[in-house]
Amino acid sequence: MNPNLDPALDFQAGPESAVSALASRRDFLKRVGGGVIVFVTLGDWAFAQEAAQEAARPVSVRPGLPTDFNAFLRIGEDGRVTCFTGKIEMGQGPITSLPQMVAEELEVPLDSVDIIMGDTDLCPFDMGTWGSMTTRFFGPALRAAAAEAKAVLLELGSESLKVPVTQLTAQDGVIFDRQDNGRRITYGQLTKGQKIERHLTVKPSLKDVSQFKISGKPMLRRDAREKVTGKAQFAGDIRLPGMLYAKILRPPAHGAKLQSVDTAAARAVAGIQVVQEGDLVAVLHEQPDAAEKALEKIKAGFDVPPATVDDRTIFEHLLRVAPAPKVVTQGGDLAQGQAQAARSFETTYLNSYVAHAAIETHAALARIEGGKATVWVSTQNPFGAREEIARAIGFAIENVRVITPFVGGGFGGKTFNLQAVEAARLAKATGRPVQVMWSREEEFFHDTFRPAAVVKIRSGIDAAGKMAFWDYSVFCAGDRGAPHFYTIPHHRTAASGTFQGPPGLHPFGVGAWRAPGNNTNSFARESQIELMAAAAGIDPVEYRLQHLTDPRMIRVLKAAAERFGWTPAVSPSRRGYGVACGIDAGSYVATIAEAAVNTEQGTVQVKRVVCAQEMGVVINPAGAKIQMEGCITMGLGYALAEEVHFKGGAILDTNFDTYSLPRFSWVPKIESVLVEANDIPPQGGGEPAIVVMGAVVANAIADATGARLLQLPMTPDRIKAALKKV
């Protein structure tokens, strides 16, 4: 990732470098040598905001608040700037946007900024890369560090040039006297022989958007060259001398208990090592394909618990065992609202389990040497991985180093790190470096799926068509995105459980999936709004505007309608136009789609999607638009096809033959519109645009055909069934 890094700090390089010689971050700091280093302790501001967002997560991925510092950057004697972050790059683009922020505040060219990501020995603690929080909450810290560094350099410049700070300007890594341009000195020259450490605990003043020269400008990805040439390394691409590849015995179903195992035939294969350590049975070989073949020779007997639920009966099960819903927000008086309603609508919306299905499966390579474990992991959560590994192999946390190379897609699915624990346990057992890279079947089996969920809505409109009441209960998806944002005098929103449980609720692991909860909630809410608009005989855009007061939502909806060329009509207009709005990670989204439905086959072609997003100050507009496009495309999957098939704890989908991802032919013409809002701090961008995709497609289908789909994904069978009810 950092081709131009100071060779004395050859830490991100390949396995032959001195990576594991650095016993701790403290050692690293000793090695940093000269330069200006700024540490930021987020203390009670940005970090606390991340912590608050994290309240729903289990303790195992919240290893506690850091006590020292959370971000830092260094300006070296060569003038190069290095920022260190526990965030990771999985495609969402911080490898470009974070250096943009640093370059902006520090007044250096973007190409002089390097970034070290997700290395637990070198980078400050981080909770994990998720929740669209990098730009929102980590960003200000990094900008603060850069602003502070610039202040230090200006002081040094003032001493060196004998010119008061107020008379100096910093630009492109050079400080000069505004009254005498010839009096100038570079950052590199200033840092020479210096060792200045600054600890920043208060929020410094950051640049106003109007002063931006680098932030706010569209930038191409900085990692593109490595990625188009095959040089970019992912965890499964790291090679070490003497390494072994492991394949691990898996049960046929979640909850199955190993009863007997016979490894004799596998042991007989030349070059094969077998490790049997409690629940972990693995075969290892210098060739991954040989290990895979040997695994087939293991005879194992499992006690499999009887299946009590499957993908058809799961919704009844969830409603039966889910805890009582708790009120999230309410207002007015529901009974009064019901009395005022001229028409009422009672609807149940269903959403299926969905896989993360990143193209890179979980991978890790572990090496244990001299009492220290170094583990290269495909993870969104390097510090969580470090803790999981340390616990599993009985090492102190400071003797475990997690290095995160490029991650081949995460979407919430690389939060837990079983594969890293397995690699570390096997490295300890064999005394050799061990790589674990899951097969696609293992990936489906161990995925923490987006939970299946149910939303029940009772709502009503008065004689004029105005929304009179709203009684909303979501089960098993969590409350993110559950509160509505419309003017409804009498309303209650309640949520049962979270997107993670309670434990035992689901027959297998579930967890965060790109905007957890919000896809389910926005599907239900925006479908119900549309249904009421149709009943009221009012155009769905107009109907929403009549019930909106939040200027941010009004702006995005109007922007989407304008770009789309929306003309009012009551649904079903037979045009196949759908609209949906949502709020996620602090950003506002309004999306309008055009779809064509083949009523014979029950298939849908989404032809055009216009998405307007307001996300406060935009750091990298190019990156933001790519994320919106990615959200729209990925969202088509859960809207139309993606659904995990299972029987009890047995996952029936083992590969992409039965589990479809969105393909080239599915992709509509996408128009993404960024609505400017420079008076609002940067908000999240990795998730918001996906939350409305279920609803916007459902509403387009309803507009085309009059058929209302109440279950995701909207497969041909479900569409044909809904058409029969029209």
Next chain:
Amino acid sequence: MPDTISFKLNDQPVHLNVDRDRTLLWVLRTDLGLTGTKFGCGEGFCGGCTVLVNQRAMRSCSLTVKDVQDKEVTTIEGLGKDGQLHPLQQAFMEHDALQCGFCTPGMILAAFGLLRANPQPSREQIIRGMEDNFCRCGAHTRIIDAIQTAAAAMKGGR
């Protein structure tokens, strides 16, 4: 049984002493250290492991080394010539036609195979030709644009 398998890999002759039934993907990634060729599904569904065999895009997870005996294999590492990026690589960069980048080598080589068979494809033909390569991040529209740009840059050649 180990056997000597000879083929051309990224313009260099290769002689391997391996079991001829071993999967090309793993021999490339392990024995030959060319990790730009990715494992995605292992059953030919996703296209992450696409390589060129005699200039045709093929899935290395579904090939054995004996399948490429005496043939020319090109991986992503060998696509650029003389330190120059291939026009497809250049176009993928210019269009930001990638996010996580894991499917990218397979996408580029699949596109190479497509352009070789049809140097000036329509948008519709690109979509059909790329249909069985998966990208989870959703870079599809940009990949299509990049292939069109590369086709124009190549002017039907190479």
